[in-house]
Amino acid sequence: MTSLVVLEKVTKRYGDVTAVRRVDLEVREGEVFGIVGPSGAGKSTLLRLVDLLEPADEGKVSVLDTNTDPASTQASAVRRQIGMVQQKPVVLNRSVANNLAYGLMIRGWEEDRIKSAVDRELGKLGLEERRGKNARTLSGGEMQRVSFSRSTIYSPRLLLLDEFAANLDPANVALLEGMVKGFMEEDRSRAVILVTHNLFQAKRTCDRLALMWNGEIVETADANRFFESPEDQRTAGFVRGELVY
Amino acid sequence: MALDVGYDVVQVTLLSLYVSGCATFLGSIIGIPLGARIGLREFGGKGLLKTVTYTMYGFPPVISGLVIYYLLSRAGPLGSLGLLFTPTAMILAEMLLVIPLVTGITISSVSEVDRTVKDTITSLGTTRRQRELTVMREAWVGIVMAVMIGFGRCIAEVGAAYMVGGNIQGETRVLTTAIMMETRLGKFDYAVGLGIILLGVAMAVFLFLRYLQEKEIL
Numbered sequence: 001m002t003s004l005v006v007l008e009k010v011t012k013r014y015g016d017v018t019a020v021r022r023v024d025l026e027v028r029e030g031e032v033f034g035i036v037g038p039s040g041a042g043k044s045t046l047l048r049l050v051d052l053l054e055p056a057d058e059g060k061v062s063v064l065d066t067n068t069d070p071a072s073t074q075a076s077a078v079r080r081q082i083g084m085v086q087q088k089p090v091v092l093n094r095s096v097a098n099n100l101a102y103g104l105m106i107r108g109w110e111e112d113r114i115k116s117a118v119d120r121e122l123g124k125l126g127l128e129e130r131r132g133k134n135a136r137t138l139s140g141g142e143m144q145r146v147s148f149s150r151s152t153i154y155s156p157r158l159l160l161l162d163e164f165a166a167n168l169d170p171a172n173v174a175l176l177e178g179m180v181k182g183f184m185e186e187d188r189s190r191a192v193i194l195v196t197h198n199l200f201q202a203k204r205t206c207d208r209l210a211l212m213w214n215g216e217i218v219e220t221a222d223a224n225r226f227f228e229s230p231e232d233q234r235t236a237g238f239v240r241g242e243l244v245y
Numbered sequence: 246m247a248l249d250v251g252y253d254v255v256q257v258t259l260l261s262l263y264v265s266g267c268a269t270f271l272g273s274i275i276g277i278p279l280g281a282r283i284g285l286r287e288f289g290g291k292g293l294l295k296t297v298t299y300t301m302y303g304f305p306p307v308i309s310g311l312v313i314y315y316l317l318s319r320a321g322p323l324g325s326l327g328l329l330f331t332p333t334a335m336i337l338a339e340m341l342l343v344i345p346l347v348t349g350i351t352i353s354s355v356s357e358v359d360r361t362v363k364d365t366i367t368s369l370g371t372t373r374r375q376r377e378l379t380v381m382r383e384a385w386v387g388i389v390m391a392v393m394i395g396f397g398r399c400i401a402e403v404g405a406a407y408m409v410g411g412n413i414q415g416e417t418r419v420l421t422t423a424i425m426m427e428t429r430l431g432k433f434d435y436a437v438g439l440g441i442i443l444l445g446v447a448m449a450v451f452l453f454l455r456y457l458q459e460k461e462i463l
Contacts, residue, residue: 051368073372080370090365093383102379103369151369160368 001028004158004191005050010059012045019045021215022059029157032184032192034206034223036199036238042215043195047160050193051084064157080107083151087163089143091135091150096127099135099146103154121149141172148176152183159183159192165201177205199239203227211235252414252423258442260332261419262450264406265399267336272343273392279344280351280391281381295352301345309341310408317409330411335419338405343395350394354387355380386458393454400447420446 005027012020019042027033035043048054049061052070060067063082068075091099100121104114122128125145130138135146144164152159161180165173180192196202202209203223210220211234219232230236283294315321317329317337328334358380366379381388403421410417412426420443427436 048364053364053367076370076372079368082368082370084365084368086361086365088361090359090361092362092366092379093385106369106371106375147365154370 001030002189003028004064005193006060006062007046007049008060008062010046010049010056010061012042012049012054013057018215020049020056023215023217025210025217025220027158027191027193029191030184030188031207032180032194032205034202034209035193035195035212036197036202036209037212038197038238041212043197043212044162046212047084047162047193047195050158051082051160052079080154081156082158082160083154083156084160085144085148085151085162085164087166089140089147091138091143091146093134093136095132096135096138096146097122097131100150100153103150107154117153121153125149141168141175144168144172145175145179148179152179155187157190159190161192161194161196163196164194166196166198173201177201180205199227199241211238252418254439254442256415257418257420257423257439258446260417261400261421261443262446264332264335264339264419265396265402268339268399269343269392269396271336272340272395273347275340276344276347276391276395277351277381277388280348281355281377283348284352284355285377285380295349298345298349298352302349304342304345306338306342306402306404307408309338310405312341313338313405313409329409330413330417332410332417334409335406335417338409339399339402342398342402342405346398347391347395350391351381351384351388354384354391357387358383389454389458393451396450397447400443400450 003026005025007023007025010020010023010025011018021042023046025046035046037043045054049056050063052061052063052068052075055070063078066074066078068078092102094102097118100118101114104117109117118131119128122131125142127138127142127146135143138146148164159180165176168176180194184190184192194202194205206223208220208222209226211218211226211230211232213234219226219230219235221230221235226235227239230239280298283291283298313334314329316323317326317334318324319329328337362383363376363380366376371379401421403425406417406419407422407425410419410422412418412422418426420439424436424439424443427433427439
């Protein structure tokens with residue numbers, strides 16, 4: 001199975017603080033890979049490295065078969081095959097339809113193609129009648145679903161989700177998790193990396209999981225084994241809910 | 246016109262709007278991209294450049310007038326153009342006052358766009374140019390405010406306009422230089438009347454721009 005993300009001995013520091021420490025990681029096509037761990041473990045930093053938003057201080061970050069400097073012009077070509085949804089719903093100060101169209105416009109799609117793709121997404125979101133409204137007038141859950149659709153409308157091969165359903169009501173959480181499932185069912189050559197501290201969500205959604213602790217990957221395993229028979233004591237403690245911060 | 250000052254007040258008012266409008270436009274097409282670049286790119290000396298820009302908010306109009314006067318005077322490097330004591334000279338002098346204001350406020354506006362918004366724009370695969378234009382659009386309210394403040398400085402300006410314009414009747418007389426002249430002649434009622442017109446014009450322009458902003462046309 002092809003690897004979409006390979007990290008080798010990756011380290012990232014902010015001043016004296018080492019946020020990510022000698023991390024090795026491999027994410028393969030067809031899987032939803034979960035990264036769990038307490039707050040401040042370095043999960044979001046790891047996702048930023050994969051999204052080429054920041055350079056690693058040491059080690060090799062290979063995303064979609066390329067090893068690119070995030071500051072290079074080539075990085076934007078790699079990012080065009082990646083979708084990212086952050087914890088805080090982020091919508092641009094423009095209409096719902098324009099938010100969805102944004103990623104397609106910057107890719108130079110023709111107007112007719114953009115319109116039909118946006119219409120299809122609006123239908124899925126149930127927001128057809130609010131297409132012309134400013135996206136910032138939507139509820140938090142609706143904004144996050146628009147955010148999700150904006151990041152998947154251009155069919156990225158890799159989707160990065162950073163606590164994407166935190167602070168939302170159960171109905172919206174279920175809708176968003178359904179959207180992840182739909183994204184993977186559409187094309188099994190894709191992969192999702194889901195960062196979460198919600199173990200229930202990780203159990204429902206992920207095929208494989210890694211526990212991140214003080215910047216290090218402590219254990220990586222298939223979801224069943226991760227929850228039922230973890231090897232590391234810290235994983236066992238985290239799964240039992242004893243080590244949640 | 247009810248205000249019988251001996252010259253055409255409508256022409257003076259329209260010239261005020263023309264000079265201030267052109268100076269604001271030219272200052273903005275230089276200041277907005279410049280401010281966006283300074284605010285959004287990382288480079289050596291950025292902090293110093295920001296400090297210089299903010300310091301220039303207080304750039305004295307007479308210095309701006311002096312610079313343009315020197316450049317356009319007969320002995321100056323651009324003297325052959327014959328632009329001194331023309332509206333063009335006034336536009337250039339006022340443009341120098343607008344540039345630092347628009348640049349500085351644009352720097353602040355684009356810098357204040359939330360990091361998560363900037364990261365989202367980047368992670369969608371934008372090129373640097375697309376990213377900068379999108380962040381500028383997110384900061385649009387602040388940038389429009391910068392233009393309004395720039396216009397405010399121009400329409401209220403007198404020192405540079407007098408120096409390089411000369412307050413020539415029918416040629417370079419604008420509301421502020423006319424007010425100064427009437428005050429010197431002791432015609433306070435005329436000066437106050439022109440002052441009311443100046444305030445009215447400024448207010449009408451701001452209300453119009455606010456209307457456009459609220460309707461999301463700007």
